[in-house]
Amino acid sequence: MTGVSAQPSRDAARAEAVDDLIDALRLFTVESDVFVDVFARAHGLGRNDLNAIMWISQGTQSGHPITPGELTSRLGLGAPAITGLVDRLENAGHVRRERDPHDRRKVTIVMQPSALQLAIDFFVPLGRLMHETVADIDADDLRRLTEVVRRMTHAVTVARDATDAPATPSAEG
């Protein structure tokens, strides 16, 4: 299937390099997950609450405020969980609900300053550490890595969709 079978050791070496990269990314994900949890807990929030703030922040700053329904698919939770989540954030003063004037069924979630501050507190120290960590890496290498990570992210979403709906080849609609 490889097309060229005259270089087995080279293929094997590349496969091992890919496996190492996958393992490194997996470890990064696990450690990041723990970090998010620790940070969220230190600020009286849950893991999903903090991730929700990230999405809400991105939505607000891009001029396209997010709705509970979108959060539902972003976080992979059920609708009632999102209601409770937004209740918690609103109760803590981090966000505010607003009715969409065009579609009064929909609710837009707008960030409050404290949520922005929370996002800053989360990102800035970690970002500084990361910048220092790769200070000696060539910029082109960094760009190549970014591209690879984006592709890997795409692979994850594909695998997730395949797991989420494994037995719906063409119907379901």
Added chain:
Amino acid sequence: MTGVSAQPSRDAARAEAVDDLIDALRLFTVESDVFVDVFARAHGLGRNDLNAIMWISQGTQSGHPITPGELTSRLGLGAPAITGLVDRLENAGHVRRERDPHDRRKVTIVMQPSALQLAIDFFVPLGRLMHETVADIDADDLRRLTEVVRRMTHAVTVARDATDAPATPSAEG
């Protein structure tokens, strides 16, 4: 720390490259987190249960079986949560408790075949997708990128420890 201040645009470009990389890694983490949750739920487990299986798998295969106490720090949960977690996995037949003969206070957690199968089901399809995704990337590039990801992981753990224990200046030697 830059030493050279005569190339501001080059520094700015590199900083932007780093920021892009950080953003890509963040998105990768978020999507991976959702994927883990979806996969775990599809197999009747929770997020932490699956992550625990990963650590237990690694411990068992490295000939150094993990203990509940180690899982406590690996997953960032409390000790009682680990007891319940191992209870669930043991009840589902995925792991088995064994007392450490040298230190009979300790309990070692050993994998059962079903847990190995679960880990395989999780990794193999995703791994195949990822291998295909980076099929056109040079092996040397991949190795350099892996090193960067490992450093980033280290940065995350440092940031986590700083958040976890922000007021212990002289302790941990």
Added chain:
DNA sequence: GCCGAATATTTCATTCAGCGAAGGATCTGT
């Protein structure tokens, strides 16, 4: 060899996030 401190895991009662089912409000098509 025995007693008390320290370590590792478990049990107990409680809290809280998330799910499924049902409900209320609003938009769309006719």
Added chain:
DNA sequence: ACAGATCCTTCGCTGAATGAAATATTCGGC
């Protein structure tokens, strides 16, 4: 205006994680 679909919320419940206390085992002093 009415029926159906869509979006969000409320209600009752399951289950995972927590802090405090209990149990079992090892280590140090005498």
